Amino acid sequence: MRIGTNVGMEIDGPKTMTDIVDEVRRAAELGLGGAWWAERHTADALTAATVAGLAVPGLPLGTAVVTTYPRHPLTLAGQALSVQAAVGNRLTLGIGPGHRERVESVFGLRFEHPARHTREYLRVLMPLLRGETVEFDGKIYQVAGQTRTPGAQAPSVLLAALGPVMLRVAGELADGTVVVWTGLRTIGTHVVPGITAAAEGAGKPAPRIVVNLPIAVTDDPDLARAWIGEHFGRAGLVPSYRALFEREGVRGPADVVVVGDEHAVERQLRAYADAGATEFIAVPFGSPEQINRTLTFLGHVNRAAAGSEA
Structure with a gap:
């Protein structure tokens, strides 16, 4: 399992x-397996990935995730392929429809039929990323176009998928899924079987299954969980989470994070x-000390795993 x-x-x-580039450079120096960007109200994720990728060669890059509703698939295809051309085809494109509260309150868009939206979005996006001409006439999207970017290969596409319908869409149309706030039991009994069955039914290779979680190497796991409860407790109010x-079978975010000393983690x-x-x-x-301890250890674990697979 690669760790980024x-x-x-x-x-x-x-x-x-500059700070972000330094973070990416540090991740590469420690031996981590990739740098990923979440969509936040700060630097644009794909732009930041381009800047960091040009400054730090070799390290895999990814978004986890960018929101589909405010981005037309033709526009996103052009942007993603431009990133690919700039960084030497190291991008994983993680996308997702987002949540009703954010899409409607922040973007002012109607969060309607998210599964249909996502299925049509991927049916347009995936061939565009391969450089194919698309003529699509759906209930939501009507698209006629093509994106050509010399030197760019189609990036691997991950779909943020939590429920059974979206996992089926991810397995059938994307290359895998990226999940957040997802505990071990849910990964093993819900996510993996659901998306794997969908991919097999569509005749596709085994999907990538990427878990995105807070983590802390610490001698005080109770304090670390309390920190998560204070800073991320509101995630428990989001219906999908x-x-x-x-x-x-847990109460909230503090119960699914990975915490403990090196052996426990x-x-x-x-x-x-x-x-x-x-x-x-x-x-x-x-704390900065805890973050440094965590990243240093994770770099060691990732290098060891990569060595054992070589």
Whole structure:
């Protein structure tokens, strides 16, 4: 299981573009398996990935995730392929429809028929990324066009999918899924079987299953969980996340994070790999010392895993 890390999260304060590049460079130096960007009200994720990718060669890059509703698939295809051409085809494009509260209150758009929206979006986006001409006449999208970007290969596309319908869409049309706030039981009994069956039914290869969670290597796991409860407790109010916590049988975000000393964290990461996760995106948190301890250890684990697979 490859281990990367989120960058530019601003958990410990605002980040300039130089700060973000430094985070990515540090991740590469520590031996982590990738740098990922969440969509936040700061630097644009794909632009930041381009800047960092040009400054730090070799490291895989990804978005987890950018929201589809405010982006036409033809526009996103052109942007993603431009990033690919700039960074030497190292991008994983993670996308998702987002949540009703954010789409409607922040973007002022109507969050209607998210599964239909996502299915049509991918039916347009995937061939565009391959450089094909698209003529699509759906209920939501009517698209006629093509995107040509010399030197760009189609990036791997991950869909943020939590419920059974979206997991089916991810398995049939995307290359895998990226999930957040998802516990071990839910990965093993819900996410992996659902998306794998859909991919097999569509005649596709085994999907990528990317788990995105806060993580802390610490000698005080109770304090770390309390920190998550204070800073991310409101995630439990989002309906789709609340359904996840109920499925997992836990109360909220603090109960699904990965925390403990080095041995405990390694055991938890191994359990996610055994459950079927192919990659892990670490969101380190806490004091600067705790974040550094966490990233240093995760770099060691990732290098060891890569060495064993070589």
